[in-house]
Each structure stands twice: as C-alpha cells, then as structure tokens.
Amino acid sequence: MSGLVTAGESLALIYTRNTGGLDVLSEAAVSFGGAESNVAIAAARLGADVSWVGRIGDDAFGRRITRTIRGEGIDVYGALDSTAPTALMVKDRPSLGRTRVVYYRTGNAGSRLCVEDLPQPALESAEIFHFTGISLALGDQVARTVLTAARTVREAGGCVSFDLNYRSKMWTHESAEPAFREAIGLSDIVFAGDDEAAIAVGSGSVGELAQRITALGPQEVVIKLGDRGAYALVGDETVQQPPFLVEVADTVGAGDAFVGGYLTERLAGLDLKSRMRTAAAAGACACRGDGDWEMMPTRRDIMELTTGGDPVSR
Numbered sequence: 001m002s003g004l005v006t007a008g009e010s011l012a013l014i015y016t017r018n019t020g021g022l023d024v025l026s027e028a029a030v031s032f033g034g035a036e037s038n039v040a041i042a043a044a045r046l047g048a049d050v051s052w053v054g055r056i057g058d059d060a061f062g063r064r065i066t067r068t069i070r071g072e073g074i075d076v077y078g079a080l081d082s083t084a085p086t087a088l089m090v091k092d093r094p095s096l097g098r099t100r101v102v103y104y105r106t107g108n109a110g111s112r113l114c115v116e117d118l119p120q121p122a123l124e125s126a127e128i129f130h131f132t133g134i135s136l137a138l139g140d141q142v143a144r145t146v147l148t149a150a151r152t153v154r155e156a157g158g159c160v161s162f163d164l165n166y167r168s169k170m171w172t173h174e175s176a177e178p179a180f181r182e183a184i185g186l187s188d189i190v191f192a193g194d195d196e197a198a199i200a201v202g203s204g205s206v207g208e209l210a211q212r213i214t215a216l217g218p219q220e221v222v223i224k225l226g227d228r229g230a231y232a233l234v235g236d237e238t239v240q241q242p243p244f245l246v247e248v249a250d251t252v253g254a255g256d257a258f259v260g261g262y263l264t265e266r267l268a269g270l271d272l273k274s275r276m277r278t279a280a281a282a283g284a285c286a287c288r289g290d291g292d293w294e295m296m297p298t299r300r301d302i303m304e305l306t307t308g309g310d311p312v313s314r
C-alpha cells in the first residue's frame with residue numbers, strides 16, 4: 001500500500017498583505033489555496049508519499065497549481081478542463097486583524113470533478129484517503145465523486161479521513177448536517193473544529209462531541225481548537241494537546257497543516273501523542289506567515305519549534 005491520497009478543488013488566490021479592502025488597495029499577491037492540496041503539501045513536506053486528485057482549468061492559474069503541487073513532490077491526478085476556468089478566491093483585510101474571503105467558484109473546473117477522473121489504482125493502493133466538507137458543498141457531482149473515492153479506498157482495505165471544514169459562504173448548517181453525517185459514517189478518522197462538530201452532532205463539551213462522532217462509526221476523532229490546541233479520542237485513549245506558542249500572521253491553512261502532520265505520523269505508525277504533537281506544531285508553524293500552503297513546515301521547522309532552537313540560523 002502507498003501513502004496518502006487527497007481529492008478536492010484547488011483554486012487561484014489573490015490576497016492583500018496590507019490592511020484595507022481590495023476595493024481601494026492597488027497591490028495584491030497571487031497564489032492558490034484548496035484545503036486538500038494544502039494537506040497534501042503539508043504531508044509531503046514532512047516526508048509522506050502523497051497524491052492529489054483534482055480538476056483544474058486550462059489556464060495560467062491551473063498551470064500554476066499543478067506545477068507547484070508537482071514541485072512539492074506530489075503525484076497529480078485528475079483532469080485538465082478546457083471548457084471551465086480554475087476557480088478563484090479573493091482574500092483581503094478590510095480592517096486590522098480581520099480577514100475577508102470571497103469565492104468565485106460556481107461552475108468552475110474543480111466543481112466538475114467526476115467519478116471518471118478518479119485514479120482507480122492509486123485509490124486501491126492508498127493507505128489513507130483524505131477529503132473535506134468543502135467538496136460536499138461544491139455540488140452533487142463532486143460530493144458523489146469524493147464519496148465514491150472513499151468507498152473505493154475502504155473496500156480495498158485503506159482508511160478514510162474526513163475534515164468537516166464547514167464554509168458558511170457555501171452552505172447552511174441545515175444543508176451541511178446530513179452531508180456531514182453521511183461522510184462521517186464512511187470515515188475512520190474525523191477532524192473537526194468544535195463549532196463544526198456541533199453542526200453534525202449537536203452542541204456539547206469537546207469530549208461529548210468526540211464521543212458522539214465515534215457513535216456514527218469512526219474510531220478516531222480529533223477536535224481542532226485553534227489557539228486552544230486540540231483534543232483526540234481513539235478507543236478509550238484521549239489526548240489533550242496544548243498549542244505551541246507562535247507569533248501569528250495568518251491562521252488560514254493551520255487546520256490543513258495540522259491534518260497533514262497528523263496523517264503523516266499515522267502513516268509512519270507513531271502513537272497518538274506523537275501524532276498530536278507533530279500536528280499541533282505543524283498547525284502553529286502554518287500561522288507564522290501569509291499564504292494557505294507556503295508556511296507548511298519541514299521536519300526541521302517542527303524540530304526548531306518543539307525544541308525551542310536558536311531563532312537565528314547562520
């Protein structure tokens with residue numbers, strides 16, 4: 001069996017570094033985002049064997065996305081769509097400490113991902129398949145495709161990982177709830193924020209949320225708690241992981257870094273405590289700069305953060 005496969009939409013990103021909306025600022029940077037490719041990059045940088053599946057437009061943004069993902073050492077599967085553009089996400093900072101995200105992703109290439117795009121042999125040999133709630137919100141076709149991929153991996157003896165990743169601009173709590181519960185029921189490992197878990201299983205303490213998710217099927221539940229750290233429940237073992245202290249520039253991508261770190265250590269056969277420690281360190285590293293994937297850490301970054309190494313390297 002071989003490594004991690006993720007599937008989902010990656011989209012072009014235009015973002016500002018300075019405070020002030022894009023309605024007035026004239027300078028912006030270009031990159032891309034996508035929760036599943038972020039997780040793929042995080043895991044690859046930590047040494048995992050990773051593949052990413054997605055559909056992108058035959059345009060400059062699409063080429064930038066596949067070239068960058070391949071450059072991170074990740075195998076890219078899926079399709080180049082000449083009839084639909086790559087989706088776009090715009091992120092600016094209208095006021096100090098506030099980030100605003102706007103999506104232009106209706107009818108774009110990523111939301112046309114279909115079952116025929118799935119790389120059967122890669123899925124059948126995957127140790128872990130990872131997908132997120134963003135694909136479930138992108139429409140019936142993408143939802144069906146990622147759920148089919150999850151079933152394929154399970155039938156072949158692999159394990160399925162699901163991050164709820166609720167995006168309020170894409171759907172409502174009411175429409176997300178049944179979709180989340182179906183995906184949770186198909187998964188072995190579930191990641192969620194406490195607010196996201198509550199959409200699927202009702203509100204409660206972190207421990208109650210995790211217990212209720214396991215009651216739907218998964219053996220392994222991790223609740224991500226931002227700057228409060230994270231909590232895991234696997235069988236009757238629980239781990240309360242404190243956060244690593246960092247200077248925060250932008251928290252977008254922290255959850256994906258966390259998931260990439262956790263899954264990489266799981267592939268390596270590490271125990272729950274070690275998985276959570278690497279995951280939290282990866283999440284913290286991702287907060288230290290701009291961009292959704294650029295700050296994904298290497299092993300050296302993790303070591304320097306967790307052992308408090310000299311901040312100056314020469």
Ligand SMILES: Nc1ncnc2c1ncn2[C@@H]1O[C@H](COP(=O)(O)OP(=O)(O)OP(=O)(O)O)[C@@H](O)[C@H]1O
Nearest residue numbers: 224225226227229230252253254255256280283284
């Ligand atoms: N400010 C912070 N300081 C230190 N660690 C953090 C901070 N924010 C997040 N982390 C680490 O990263 C993990 C994931 O972050 P978070 O809970 O924000 O995920 P998320 O909401 O899924 O993120 P996103 O969807 O934006 O990628 C946390 O559980 C924590 O370990």
Ligand SMILES: O=C(O)C(=O)C[C@H](O)[C@H](O)CO
Nearest residue numbers: 033034035134252253256292
């Ligand atoms: O918000 C989304 O839909 C994305 O996929 C872009 C971001 O890179 C992702 O959410 C970060 O978790």
